[in-house]
Each structure stands twice: as structure tokens, then as C-alpha cells.
Amino acid sequence: MVLILKRDYIFVWNIKTIIMRTILNSIGITTTIFMTSIFIPATVFGQQSKEGTVEIERSRILVEDVLSEEEQAALTPLDVFNSLAAGNERFVSSDLTARDHSMQIRESAEAQYPKAIVLSCVDSRVPVEDVFDKGIGDIFVARVAGNFVNDDILGSMEFATKIAGAKLILVLGHENCGAIHAAIDGAELGHITKMLVNIKPAVDISTKSSGPKSSKNRLLVHEVSENNVRINMEKIVKESLILRTMVEDGEIAIKGAVYDMDTGVVNFIK
Numbered sequence: 001m002v003l004i005l006k007r008d009y010i011f012v013w014n015i016k017t018i019i020m021r022t023i024l025n026s027i028g029i030t031t032t033i034f035m036t037s038i039f040i041p042a043t044v045f046g047q048q049s050k051e052g053t054v055e056i057e058r059s060r061i062l063v064e065d066v067l068s069e070e071e072q073a074a075l076t077p078l079d080v081f082n083s084l085a086a087g088n089e090r091f092v093s094s095d096l097t098a099r100d101h102s103m104q105i106r107e108s109a110e111a112q113y114p115k116a117i118v119l120s121c122v123d124s125r126v127p128v129e130d131v132f133d134k135g136i137g138d139i140f141v142a143r144v145a146g147n148f149v150n151d152d153i154l155g156s157m158e159f160a161t162k163i164a165g166a167k168l169i170l171v172l173g174h175e176n177c178g179a180i181h182a183a184i185d186g187a188e189l190g191h192i193t194k195m196l197v198n199i200k201p202a203v204d205i206s207t208k209s210s211g212p213k214s215s216k217n218r219l220l221v222h223e224v225s226e227n228n229v230r231i232n233m234e235k236i237v238k239e240s241l242i243l244r245t246m247v248e249d250g251e252i253a254i255k256g257a258v259y260d261m262d263t264g265v266v267n268f269i270k
């Protein structure tokens, strides 16, 4: 057994197959089909075997497929939305696409043509690319605690769409967000105090939930999370002439969603 550690992946070639390939190569027979199985960490697929790995066919690994300029240009905002929604369905059903990131890095080294920009919270439990089953070169991700818009984020969004051609902006909140909790409770500490000012408007307009005005009130936390997404979706078109014009011209769309950490489901806001 030969083990080659390569970033996230552990490639395992059966020694018998390597010998077979060598023999066949020596008599001029192509042996691509003899590439043996590749094992990748079981956590990627949510399955667990005795060795902590799952076995998948070599042909199922996405090796060099990185979005091209032509492919990006042919996409509509709706195509991109559907692609994200379908990717989340695969994530939820533990059917993530296996990718060889090392090869994808090399393929996308010269240029990038991502299809969307996602504004997410920094929360470590929200692995954005995985949540939408996307790989290298597929999406831009802007992250700030509480997923709110400011000048820097707007500049990043303008770059992602106007310059780099992305067709969709997604503001992605999540359940059980620490920044939302802190904003509700009026936490004060260092730069966090100033940062939470950005989330306060969502707290102020969240009056539908019964119960205490506290982060222990799950209904209130959910309401604030959704309102925070809505407020920032509106802020994007209100504060950026470039993005507003692109929306009006149908070049891009702006969507909002809240990620449910219990289920992995991204609930898009209507």
C-alpha cells in the first residue's frame, strides 16, 4: 500500500495496480482505467467506515473543471441561484462532489470567473463552499461577524460582479449566531462594541417574537437573523449605484438566506 498525503486528500494506490500499470505501459497500453480507488476523509461525505474513510471511484473525482469565462458569461442570475440551491441539497444529503483541489488551484491560477459572491458571518460552523458544494474558482466569499455590509464589503461586491462577472449576490445569515446574540444583549468589548452597531437596526425592528429581549430567546434570535439579512440586502442596492444599476438591468440578482446549522439547510428568504 502506498500513501501519498496531498493537502485534504489521501491518495491510496494499491501496489498491485501500480505493477499492473507498469507492465501494461511497457507494452503501450494506456492504463488510465486502472487507476485505483482514491480514499478521502469520511467527514466530507458524513460516512464512516472501519478505517475512517470512504471509497470512491477515480472517475467521480472532479479534477480540472474550473469555471471558464465563456461558461460564466452564459449563466443567468437564476442559473446561479439554482446552482447554489442544488449544491445545498447535495450538502444536506451528504452527496458532496469530490474535488482534487490541488489540480483546481493550478487550473484557476491565471484568472477567475466565479458565479456568485456570498456574504457570510465568520462563524467556523458555516463552511460556505461546502454548504453550496462549490470548489475553487466557483464563488467569492466575503466574511464579517454578523454578515453586514460596509464600504469594504460593497467594494468587494462591486469587484466580484462588475469586474469579475459574478451574477449573484447572496447575503447568508445563520442560526445561533454569536454576533446576533451579542447585539441583542448589548454586549460591549473593544472593537466588538462598534461592530455590533451594524447589527443593531435588525434588533430594533424585531418586535414580532414573544418572550424576553434576550439571546436566550431562540425565536427572537431567528427573527433578528432574518431581519439582519433583509436590511443588508436593501443596503446593497441603496448604497451602491453600481450594484443597483446592475440589478435594474438584470445583470445580477441579490438573494438572502439563513443557514440552519442543525440540518445544513440554507433557507432562502422570499
Ligand SMILES: [Zn+2]
Pocket (backbone or CB within 6 Å): 121, 122, 123, 145, 146, 174, 176, 177, 178, 179, 180
Ligand atoms: Zn455568526
